[in-house]
Amino acid sequence: MDCLHAHYSNIEYIENALSSYAIELIHFVDPALIYRITSDENFKEEGAQNKVKEQMEWIAQCNVDAILITCTSYSAILQEKKLSISVPVIKIDEPYFEHICNIRQPQTILFTNPATVNSTMKRLNQYAYNHQKSLDVDVIVINNTFELIMQGRKHEYNQKISKFLHKIIKEDKIISVAQLSMVDASKKVEYMTSKPIINPLDTLISSIVYQLKIEKK
Known part of the structure; x- marks a missing residue:
């Protein structure tokens, strides 16, 4: 399975989560696209769509069983109907959406990257409607957190997320983190407090195992 990431840090999450399964992973990383989307006001949506389409079609030529997209912004930008590929595309946020849509209690969804909020919530609301x-x-x-992970300051990034989670974990709401980069901090707080925090990695792995019918090593 090929994986398309917006940041190198996502590789470790996927590799570790699937390490006990019989699956070969190939990773493609392009942080430049997300950086340009968030920093270049003149970079139009059509340009981003064309770039993601080009990347997906290039990756599909590697003769893989599936393509996994670990970036919510990539998932939002991608126009699958315009792709000329035959391999399945697995988006990290769709199993996550399914899980939180089955919860009837009040929920809080946390982000660190403000640029992904609108597109992610638009997709979530559309999923719920459908x-x-x-x-x-x-x-x-x-x-003031996401820039830390983009600068490679993962420890500081996790510390800020953990601190915030500890602050709101006492609220009577279901809490989830919307980005893969937030998983480590959320799992640590979950372990320390014994209170569940939903994350997109756990829901994704279950979906991959089911869709591709992969087995343990």
Whole structure:
């Protein structure tokens, strides 16, 4: 399976999560596209769509069983109907959407990257509408944090997320983190507090195992 990432740090998450399964992973990373989307006001949506289409069709030529997209922004940009590929495309956020759409309690979804919020929530609301689900969701962005992971300062990044999670974990709401880069911090807080925190990695792995019918080593 080929994986398309927006940042190198995502490779470790996927490799570790699938290490006990009989699957070969090939990783493609392009942080430049997300950087340009968030920093270049003159870079139009059509240009981003064309770039992702080009990347996906290039990756598909590697004769793989599936392509995994680990970036929510890539998933939002991608126009699958315009792709000329035959391999399945697995998006990290769709199993996550399915899971939180089946929760009827009030929820809080956390982000660190403000640039992904609108596109992710638009896709989530569309998913809920298509599956006739109702949502009671608050969205919170942990400000001044995402730039740390983009600069390779992962420890500081995780510390800021952990601190924020500890602050809101006492609220009577279901909490989830929307980005793969937030998984380590959320799992640590979950372990320390014994309170569940939903993350897109756990829901993704279950979906991959089911869709590709892969087995343990």
